[in-house]
Amino acid sequence: MLLNFYIKQNDSSPTIRATLKGADGASLNLSGATVSFFMKRDSGDTVIQGAADLFDPSQGIVQYEWVSGDTAIAGSYGAEFEITYADGKVETFPNSGKIQVNITPKLS
Numbered sequence: 460m461l462l463n464f465y466i467k468q469n470d471s472s473p474t475i476r477a478t479l480k481g482a483d484g485a486s487l488n489l490s491g492a493t494v495s496f497f498m499k500r501d502s503g504d505t506v507i508q509g510a511a512d513l514f515d516p517s518q519g520i521v522q523y524e525w526v527s528g529d530t531a532i533a534g535s536y537g538a539e540f541e542i543t544y545a546d547g548k549v550e551t552f553p554n555s556g557k558i559q560v561n562i563t564p565k566l567s
Contacts, residue, residue, distance in 0.1 A: 462556070479520075479552045486518045489544075491516075492543060492544045492545060494511040494512070494541065497538060500535075501534070501535050507523075512524065521540050535562075537557035540558075
């Protein structure tokens, strides 16, 4: 799974994408599931809590498309994807730690 992600301040590309895998290392089949994306400042303030996409559900690939304002403030953030399976069970990825999102300042 992606553990470090870099994007420039005020950019909306690239999309943050990850392949979610089970304990056995195999990609999860997320058919019928929904996915959310959460991102917090290292200080603990939540800055994004929104719907994400199942890019390729059968291969466990999820993504979040940045919207205006998401990357406005340069800094270091922690992020995670939360999956709600068709049976209502919830699992968060990564299971341990976080995805480190680094928004680097623009020169212009």
